[in-house]
Amino acid sequence: MMIAFFLSIPLSVYSQPQGHFNPSSLSPIQRGDFLLMQSLNEEALLLYQSLIIKGEGGGYAFRGLVRAYKGMKKLDEAESWVESYLEGNSDSSFALYALGYIFYLKKDMKKAEGLFNKALKFDLKNALALNNLGAVRLSQNLYAQAVNLVHQAIRINPKEPMFFSNLGTIYEKMGDPDMIVADYNSYLEEGDPDVIRGYGMAVGRHMRQASFRLYNEGRLEKAILKWIEIERIYKKIDHQVGLVPVYFSLGLLHEEKGERQNAQKYFNRVLMLNPLHIQAKERLNDLQ
Numbered sequence: 001m002m003i004a005f006f007l008s009i010p011l012s013v014y015s016q017p018q019g020h021f022n023p024s025s026l027s028p029i030q031r032g033d034f035l036l037m038q039s040l041n042e043e044a045l046l047l048y049q050s051l052i053i054k055g056e057g058g059g060y061a062f063r064g065l066v067r068a069y070k071g072m073k074k075l076d077e078a079e080s081w082v083e084s085y086l087e088g089n090s091d092s093s094f095a096l097y098a099l100g101y102i103f104y105l106k107k108d109m110k111k112a113e114g115l116f117n118k119a120l121k122f123d124l125k126n127a128l129a130l131n132n133l134g135a136v137r138l139s140q141n142l143y144a145q146a147v148n149l150v151h152q153a154i155r156i157n158p159k160e161p162m163f164f165s166n167l168g169t170i171y172e173k174m175g176d177p178d179m180i181v182a183d184y185n186s187y188l189e190e191g192d193p194d195v196i197r198g199y200g201m202a203v204g205r206h207m208r209q210a211s212f213r214l215y216n217e218g219r220l221e222k223a224i225l226k227w228i229e230i231e232r233i234y235k236k237i238d239h240q241v242g243l244v245p246v247y248f249s250l251g252l253l254h255e256e257k258g259e260r261q262n263a264q265k266y267f268n269r270v271l272m273l274n275p276l277h278i279q280a281k282e283r284l285n286d287l288q
Helices: 002-008 011-015 028-037 041-053 058-071 075-088 093-105 109-122 127-139 143-156 161-174 179-187 193-216 220-236 240-256 260-273 278-287
Strands: none
Touching: 028 041, 028 058, 041 058, 058 075, 058 093, 058 127, 075 093, 093 109, 093 127, 109 127, 127 143, 127 161, 143 161, 143 193, 161 179, 161 193, 179 193, 193 220, 193 240, 220 240, 240 260, 240 278, 260 278
């Protein structure tokens, strides 16, 4: 069904001002990530290597480098490149993290764990290493340790959405996915605004998945209520861009229910936030 297709598309697709994206406005790391998204792995690799050689980009340059090699299916070359770098920079926490990440991707958890721990000896605040060590613990079913490590990563860098997403994954593996909601609620009153925002966005993703399951079960009203709850959270954390896909999804669900006025209301809200939203314009035209 077409509406199911729309609901399954990642939220970021509907959040962007369509037709006005300018890659030149991105930071070097963001530009590399954009190249990876386009499967332009060779170009991304050259960018990340250049940043590392210049001492720029920190752990994210190394992470991007590994991802580029992975996209090229050349993890052995990645291992050689990072090992060569370490010959002259043996105390580089970021490079040790990258080598650990390579072994993690190779499913060699013992070597990965050792390298992540070594990276943390040189820099206790290497949040990427903490996060990946949490992933190793998750693979070992050591859930409490995994949660603790990712919590540490979040405290160091609460602006990294990946950490919150990974924490949600751990809770799901534990069989208690609603723990991410409990975390969000516990930080609401006294927490750091960046932490609250990170948890709020993670809760939004969690509820979006729940809404999609409810939709597939034919429970449209409950699916709508999930999106209304996401709207409340996104307003609380001032995630205005995120409201675009929320309103678009609510418009689709009300349209399927045959509630034309409600559908039009939400599609119009989309256009108030993003006047260039092509799909919302098309749905409104269909409802005329």
